[in-house]
Amino acid sequence: MAQWPNRRAEPPDDLGWTEDADPESVARKILLDQLSITARSRHELEERLARRNVPEDVAGRLLDRFEEVGLINDEAFARAWVDSRQRTRGLARTALAAELRRKGIADETARTVLAEVDPGDEEDAAGVLVRKKLRSMRGLDTQVATRRLVGMLARKGYSPGLAYAVVKRELGAPEWSGDDE
Template identity: 30%
Template sequence: MDDDESSGADVSPDVDALREAAEQLLVRKLRSRSLSISESRMVLKGYEQDRIRLETGVIDDIIDDFCRRGYLDDTVLAEQLVTSGVERKGQGRVALSRALSQRGLPRDVIDAALDELPDDDADRALEFARTKAQSLSRLDADTALRRLVGQLSRRGYNGSVAMNAAKTALAEASFRGPRSGVRFVDSD
């Protein structure tokens, strides 16, 4: 290595190649999973090639370029995560807020996405509780209630919503009686 290379006098082509490689890495990551701006920034900050890292200004330029192209949009990502959390996972507002925060989304984006949700936490909690109540029928009432409230709480429903949904679902399940099970019949 000669003195010009070690002093960094001619690093421009290397920086351009580094930027291009970093952009390609970010595109590959975005193909497999949507990323927030914050997550994308962390990917770029951690990227290095030949022990050279991107400068903050270059990272900002890449992020701005990806936002301009529509590859990164925290508002759209937040809406997608809220929809997925509600429809597929049955999550409440607390769990949704936590999940969006963990993805590095700004508070105002999180609040706007959650404001779009209808105020139906109680309905969604009851729907989830009904799907779980029958499987808890073999337990005593207190244990079943405790477990179901715990499941609802972990999904982000607050205490009173979780308790009401659990009590209602367990009461409904007890009226239905067992759906399956082994029955012994005396044949004599």
């Protein structure tokens, strides 16, 4: 089996295509291969088929059929994506919305899924991120630690108000021992 330098890289475009290959069979194989790895949005699959030079009419017909039978479901994909990224990366709704947009999820679907995110869970996730980062900040001045922690939360999509509140709460915890306390 051929090895590509980057495991996430796409295989060369000529794989699967022969002179007498049926474009629909090749496209179906591409879709099934992609979906066997992980769930994907319709938009991502459309892009992959286009990169592999699958005719648009064939791609559209197959994508529609895969949606009909439930193999492609953007709302379920978005829910799973939000759950995973919130759990593993601690991302806030703002960052999650941007990621869903890049994945080609419709704004209405993204709003529906993101509305299900509990603000309390979001605050808890921010607290976990801050506590984890605080372990490496022992001995830092409280102002420096505050600035770095709020910046980290901002990069993960948290609002300034929530970021400051969580950082203030965590820095006030007895486990924190900055230089100026």
